[in-house]
Amino acid sequence: MSMTELSGVRTFLLGLQERITAAVAEVDGGNFITDAWQKEPGEPLQGNGITKILENGEVFERAGCGFSHVQGSRLPPSATQHRPELAGVPFEAMGVSLVFHPRNPYVPTVHMNVRMLAATPVSAGPAEAVCWFGGGMDLTPYYGFDEDAVHFHQTCKDALAPFGGDKYPRFKQWCDEYFYLKHRQEQRGIGGIFFDDFQELGLEQSFAMMQSVADSFLPAYLPIVSRRQTQPYGERERDFQLYRRGRYVEFNLVWDRGTHFGLQSGGRTESILMSMPPLASWSYQHRAEAGSPEERLYKEFLIRRDWV
Numbered sequence: 001m002s003m004t005e006l007s008g009v010r011t012f013l014l015g016l017q018e019r020i021t022a023a024v025a026e027v028d029g030g031n032f033i034t035d036a037w038q039k040e041p042g043e044p045l046q047g048n049g050i051t052k053i054l055e056n057g058e059v060f061e062r063a064g065c066g067f068s069h070v071q072g073s074r075l076p077p078s079a080t081q082h083r084p085e086l087a088g089v090p091f092e093a094m095g096v097s098l099v100f101h102p103r104n105p106y107v108p109t110v111h112m113n114v115r116m117l118a119a120t121p122v123s124a125g126p127a128e129a130v131c132w133f134g135g136g137m138d139l140t141p142y143y144g145f146d147e148d149a150v151h152f153h154q155t156c157k158d159a160l161a162p163f164g165g166d167k168y169p170r171f172k173q174w175c176d177e178y179f180y181l182k183h184r185q186e187q188r189g190i191g192g193i194f195f196d197d198f199q200e201l202g203l204e205q206s207f208a209m210m211q212s213v214a215d216s217f218l219p220a221y222l223p224i225v226s227r228r229q230t231q232p233y234g235e236r237e238r239d240f241q242l243y244r245r246g247r248y249v250e251f252n253l254v255w256d257r258g259t260h261f262g263l264q265s266g267g268r269t270e271s272i273l274m275s276m277p278p279l280a281s282w283s284y285q286h287r288a289e290a291g292s293p294e295e296r297l298y299k300e301f302l303i304r305r306d307w308v
Contacts, residue, residue: 030056072093138190159213176191
């Protein structure tokens, strides 16, 4: 990948971060704090990034959106599960990752990530770097609404349609399989789309597909926020939200490849863990009452289901 092409990816990602945080700040009425960072010389990972975070907002209890662009001398195991021949080689990675934790339990938590990774085998020159894209988005409701799930998945499907009718079914299944808490035998949420190690359309079109996914995030999520953000709730709903947030923490720390990649490669810990909710709880004896909205979440939404 040439320097010009890398610059184009970086420019797009920085613009994406700015567009998303501006739109979310307008919805919330609060402001994102901007924290630009630079890795110190001598650290295992070099590079820079911008972490933007909004906390204690009217709509979002915590909303983090980070850009990073890093280079390392050894690609960590979390990035080479499907490419063992590249284990330990020099690499360059950049991406935008976000997680928004709403205040109202009727508004779902959302995650989105888009990224590019280029690895250079020791025997190859810079022009022979192996480059691929990854990303996707998924929705984690605390109280399920069919119209929200259908809207989110339809928007994801529409974003992928120009790149082949096979992409949405493949990436939807990939998302269902990835965002699964194996130790709980439970889906994290209602899914969405997920792809990784993607280069099959060639560099230009693979990048275009990643851009289309990224640009569809706001249309996928903000209409749901608008529908639910003023819905009345009480202590019961809040307690259930905090309990379910505990599952989110478990997935991110135990199973998420992005978290593992950042920590294994010597990334910036505060930026990596900005996906954590500000509050979460665990209960040994929690049981959803029969016929309750909480039970409906488990039975009708935390399952692998075709929404469109």
